[in-house]
Amino acid sequence: MNLSEEDTKRLYITPSIEKEWDKHSIKMEEAFTKGRIIVRGTLKRRQEGKRADYLLFTQENYPIAVVEAKSWSHLPSDGIQQAIDYAEILDIPFAYSTNGREYVEHDLTTGIQRTFGMDEFPTPLALRERQKQSKALTVEAEDIINIPYYSSSESFPPRYYQRIAINRTIEAVARGDKRVLLVMATGTGKTYTAFQIIHRLHQSGAKKRILYLADRNILIDQTMQQDFKPFRKIMHKVQGKSIENGYEIYMSLYGQWVKYDLKEGEKQPYETLSSDFFDLIVVDECHRSSVREDSEWRAILNYFNSATQIGLTATPKAVEGANNIEYFGSPVYTYSLRQGIEDGFLAPYRVTKSYINVDLDGYIPRKDEVDLYERPIGEDVFTRNLIGRNIHITKRQRIVAKRITDMLKQIGRMTKTIVFCPDQEEADIMRTLLIEMNQPMVKKNSKYVVRITSDDRVGKNLLYDFIDTESDYPVIATTSELLTTGVDCKTCGLIVIDKEVNSMTTFKQMVGRGTRIYEPGGKMSFDILDFRNATDNFNDPDFDGVPEPPIVDGGDGGDGGETTPGGGNTPPPYIPIDIDPPVVNEPRKFYVSGRNIQIVHEHVQYLGEDGKTLCTESVTDYTRKAIKQHYPTLDSFNGAWRNARRKKEFLQGMDDITALIAAVREENPNLADKDEFDIICHVAFDGKPLTRRERIDGVKKRGYLNKYKGDALQIIEALMEKYAETGIVDIEDNSILNLPDFTRFGKIPRIMKVFGGPEAYRKMLVELEEQLYLQSA
Incomplete structure (x- = not known):
């Protein structure tokens, strides 16, 4: 027994x-x-x-x-x-x-x-x-399912959720399902999952010609150079409008298959192929306009409707005219952001909400006020959603740039940062301000701050350096739409939101730029600095992957360029995703300097234990709840503490209490010289904490040390001194006896022999601990 x-x-x-x-x-x-x-x-x-x-x-x-x-x-x-x-x-x-x-x-x-x-x-x-x-699978279906995964010395086995996603998709296709939807949070390896699905279906012979569709060039390039690299001999990237024959796997943007200025009687590029040319189509980021009923991108899928079509998305979407749930059906598997964080595959985050008075009250022009171009502004109130789009306020931008700079000073000046701005012009202004406020860093490297937008060819070329884990620069990238999706930036540690985000899909994609973990570089979490209260979206149940309810207006039109930046909700006619409408020569907004503008309130939130809501609470409050989950009363904690053979093991048994205690000390400097026992009693049970020196004084006053003399007394006094400096955990570790304060008494066996041997030494430590904690906090 x-x-x-x-x-x-x-x-x-x-x-x-x-x-x-x-x-x-x-x-x-x-x-x-x-x-x-x-x-x-x-x-x-x-x-x-x-x-x-x-x-x-x-x-x-x-x-x-x-x-x-x-x-x-x-x-x-x-x-x-x-x-x-x-x-x-x-x-x-x-x-x-x-x-x-x-x-x-x-x-x-x-x-x-x-x-x-x-x-x-x-x-x-x-x-x-x-x-x-x-x-109840057929023999033919079993043959498809039994095809092994791709493996090589350069590949890695799938994580458990990737395996489930791959296997369920393969089984669905083997059963004859024509449309399949996979929902996987940003940063969880959708492309690797797609590679294994394609590999197994292609190897089985069930799918011989395959089309992989994406809406941004960088997504295609990343995919071909990384996860799809083993396909290099049979893979072809479609260029221009000419579709070449003779390949097995075609990698393409939607725009390669569609002409937007089609002449009467002229065929679309996809119509040069037979409608049964492809056996399988994989649609990356299928929440976008590929499924909009009146979209010419959707026409590609309709034309090749005999092919099995697999949709990949991080954000299932149910919106009038673009319902990927309706098109593909219910997901065969969903792996949410919440689950990814819970499992430790995605980075947790902290949200700092920063409220600016002009955003809260709106910009109210004075009577007969004119802007910096001497144009009458009128009497309309410019609410927050119009700031940056219909009116530019110089002092507000400076405040935002200063707050970003201050946060980088707090979390690390080399923290990769994406700043989302209302439009490309605002992104350029923000870049200029950040350069001004970070002169020492810009002096070290001129690429410390850059603008990366679709119409800035120089900045756009720096995108690969920005996402390269081996490249330190650029550090800060200002943008509008270009970085909202698909960019694999493992090292991004700060997401700044200074644009209106009314679409849950866009919000998740923006935040998704920071969810990846990069442990070699120490990137284990990320921060969100929110000037637009966009993180209220975290309180929506949709955060865990449930389809969005229908909405009437798209608001920001942030689904990857489907609307003109800053220009209402009407999409331009089939403009490719990497091309923004031309900037008109006339100023398209009012420009003012602003007055009496300041940040009036800030608060910090953490992801709650349910994985859906953001909790506004201090580290102390969080720690109190964590402790009381283990010990609901002071008596139960006192008894467990005193009966613990080793305090280190006791603290480790309380999950992350040790780390939390250190965080409480950081938040409350007055607890710096307090023991773990006292901090727990104080935080969880409102006890009055004693300093470690006060506990030592209590031991001396009670006369406990009178039973020792000579070397034994000096060793115990040295142990108590170390306890005063670093706490109880260190004096329980025998390696402390290798420090100079103890080696003058000899090596560890000699020191323990002073008390009668290892067992007697351990007994002395237990008694000493009992004396130290005889007085409750």
Whole structure:
């Protein structure tokens, strides 16, 4: 009954499974998430990821069963709920729990649960047959599904959610579904997922000629150079309006297939091919105008309607005239931003909302006021949504530029930053102001601040340097629309929103520029500096991937250039996504200097535990809640603390309390010299915290040290001095005895011998800790 879980696995569970299963089909201690990143203040720390005791595979990347092990003294069913939870997350049909004496099986395909002996664990063939019955696939479908993933020395295995997305899509196509939708949050590897889907369908022979459609040139180039590189011998990038024959995989912008100035009787480029030319079409970012009913881009999909069409998007959308849910059907799989952050594959964020008085009140022209071009402004009030579009206010722009600069000084001057502005002209003005306010940085490198917009060819060419993880410059990119989607910028640590965002789709795409993690460069989280209150969108349930409700007006028209920047809701007639309307010579807005403009209020928010809402709370409030989840009362905490063999292990057992305590110290300088015990008691239970020096004085006053003399007394006094400097965790670590304050007494064995040996030394430490915490906080 004293067997540990590891011994139970080694002696009973592993032999039971290996009796029928090949060792290569069993993965033990398989971690399938990385662990959520906790960010409080300047501290970042990962929680422990989810880990399955056993994952069983009938073929590579097709896990079929998860087994949760418990020690001999547990009931066999004690782990079944965790096994079911893991099976549901991993899309696995069979879940098992065992204590080494019996198995409990839960069949997720039927809902039936049963118990059986250790020598009756099902064979791979038996589980495979049961799974086939639940899916009812034909022999031809099975042949497609059985095609292996692409693998090489340069490739990597899919993450669990990518595997599910790939497998479900392959199965849908194998069943004969003609339209398939995949929803995956920005930064979760949609392109890699698409590559594996195309590879397996192409290798199976089910899909021989394939078209991959995107709406920006950089998306095509990134895809070809990175994830699709293994296709290089059979892949072709469509150039111009001439569609060449003889390739198997075609990579193209929508614009290559459509002529916008078509003459009467002239065919569209796609009509030069037969309508059954392609077997498969993959539509990247299909939330955009590819599915708008009256769009000529949609006409491409309609023409090749015999092909299987797979839509990829980070933002499922249900809006009149552009409903990708209606077109493709319900998603076969959704992996949301919330889940990506929870799993630790996407970066968490902090939002700083900055409110400017002119935005709150509107700009009210004085009577007969004229702008800087001597034009009468009139009496209309310019509300926030018109600022930057219909009126430019110089002092407001300077305030925004100064606040951006101040934030970079706080989080790091070399933090890659994207500043979203109302239009390209405002982006250029912002670039000039940021150059002025960051002269020392610009002096080091003239590309510290650049404008990257579709009509700025020089700036646009710097886009590749901006997203290159090996390139330090550019650091700050001002833009309007160009960087709202598709750009894989792993190192982007600050998103500045200073444009109106009325579309949830656009908002998610903008924020998506920061969600990627780049651990080699220390990028584990990102900040959002919001001047337009756009982050109110985080409170919408749509944040987790539910389709948007229909809207009447598109507002900002931010779905990638479907509307004229700053010019209402009417889209221009089929303008390619990389081309903005020409800038007219006459000023298209009023220009004023502004008066009495200032930031009147700011507050910081963190992503809440539900993953959907933003919580306005201090680190202290957050820590209080985290502690009380473990110990609801002071007595329960006091008892657990005093009974803990080692305080370090005790604190680690409370998830991220150690990191949070450090963040609380950072937020409250008066707690800098307080012990973890005192901070916990103070934060969670309103106790009066004592300094570590005050605790040491209490030990001395009670006469505890009178029982020691000579070297023993001096060693204890040195330990207490180290406790005063760094806290309880360090004095529990025997390596502290290697410091000069202790080596004068000899090496570690000699020091411990002063107290009678290692056990006696440990007993002394326990007594010392009891004395230190005898007085409650």
